[in-house]
Amino acid sequence: MAVQNLKATVNSSSSIHPDSIERDENLKTLLSKKKLHLVLDLDNTILESSIIQNLTTYDRDYVGVKLIEEKKVYQWVYEGKGFKDVYVTKLRPNVKTFLQKASTLFDISIFTLGNLTYTTKMIDLLDPERLYINSQVITRENVPLSTPWRKGHDLLSSHERVVLVVDDAKDVWEANAKNLIDIAPYGFFDDESSNKKSWTRKWADESEKYGELARVLRELKKIHKEFYNLEEGEDYESRDVRDAIKEVKRKFSLQGTKEAMSQHAKETINEIDECFKSMEVNCRKNRLNRIQTSHEVM
Structure with missing residues (x-):
């Protein structure tokens, strides 16, 4: 259930295309630190979010007060002009350890098709002190209106030859497929449109030690x-x-x-x-x- 339906209106068509000088400087900095540039997606890659109203009855009962009180699921409010939605977000197991360890080898950016308000909230949950997500944050507002559902290297501050991408949606990175590291989508909440059993239906969650983020981290290393x-x-x-x-x-x-x-x-x-x-x-x-x-x- 990737969050693609936030009701906030985005009028910005801002561009953040870096120039060759900026990329050259960035390359020198990365190489001097023996780092690479890691670009992470948000929804269904390192977390999952849903409006509570859109959850199945089963999940509303399962998520309930208990998982929220235990801070296994985060509840928060998204307000815009004339509306107010209550969301729940589940972080993928091991994500904070993943970010901490990956940050020693990579400058980490976020590239999402969610809007800036939503993205800022997610980063607050993932890295509240901004210790690990230390490079770019690219959101829907930065993506050209001509290709609203596409991601690409053209917005990144690093040369393509030092960029690694982790995103559960391969098709949005069609032009940069060789930079992509495969990761299985994370589906914690129940999805009636899918035949795959959600984690809530299993009364379980992905393994921290042997789950997807641990595997991807090994590959990145x-x-x-x-x-x-x-x-x-x-x-x-x-x-x-x-x-x-x-x-x-x-x-x-x-x-x-x-x-x-x-x-x-x-x-x-x-x-x-x-x-x-x-x-x-x-x-x-x-x-x-x-x-x-x-x-x-x-």
């Missing part, structure tokens, strides 16, 4: 390490994060030695065990598919 792993005669300014992504994927696909397979099988089994512990029945199929030989598991 590998890509960062690959980017800054220089060959003789190379320099950082010749590197491209898209090559690093490709190389990490190539190394993963070639993990055919007994030792590598055994280690990977152990990690996968741990993920499956954790899923069962948290009552997750629909563990991501690609986890299971990564075990390439059965004898290493038995």
Whole structure:
């Protein structure tokens, strides 16, 4: 249930297109700190929000007072001209740890198609002291009216070759698909239009230790390490994060030695065990598919 239907009227068509000088300076700064630029989506990537009125009866009963009082779900009010909506927001498990650890390797930006008021509230929940989300915040107001449902590198202050994107919606990044890191959508609240069972229906939640954000963080660390792993005669300014992504994927696909397979099988089994512990029945199929030989598991 990505928040696309906020009633606030946005009249701005402001542009924040950075110039080449700004990007060159940004590149020097990133390389000097041995960092890359990480761009995060909000809805269904690192959190989920819904107007309470739009929740199913089941979820209104489930979310109720208990989860709000325990601060597992945040309730807040969105006010505009002539309306007042009450929202609930559920942060994806492990997101604050993810932000803290990722910020040591990346400058972190938010790029969302929600509006600025909503985005500011979400950042207040995610990073109230603004310790980790330390780069750009790009919202609906900044997106060209000609392509209202598209995201692109043209609004980012960094060169494309140092940008990594984590977004559950691949299609909005069509022009920058090679910079995208896959993540499964986070659906905590019940969705009558989907056949997939929500976390509230399972009376559970995604695993913090073995869930999507933990997996993505591991992948981001590998890509960062690959980017800054220089060959003789190379320099950082010749590197491209898209090559690093490709190389990490190539190394993963070639993990055919007994030792590598055994280690990977152990990690996968741990993920499956954790899923069962948290009552997750629909563990991501690609986890299971990564075990390439059965004898290493038995």
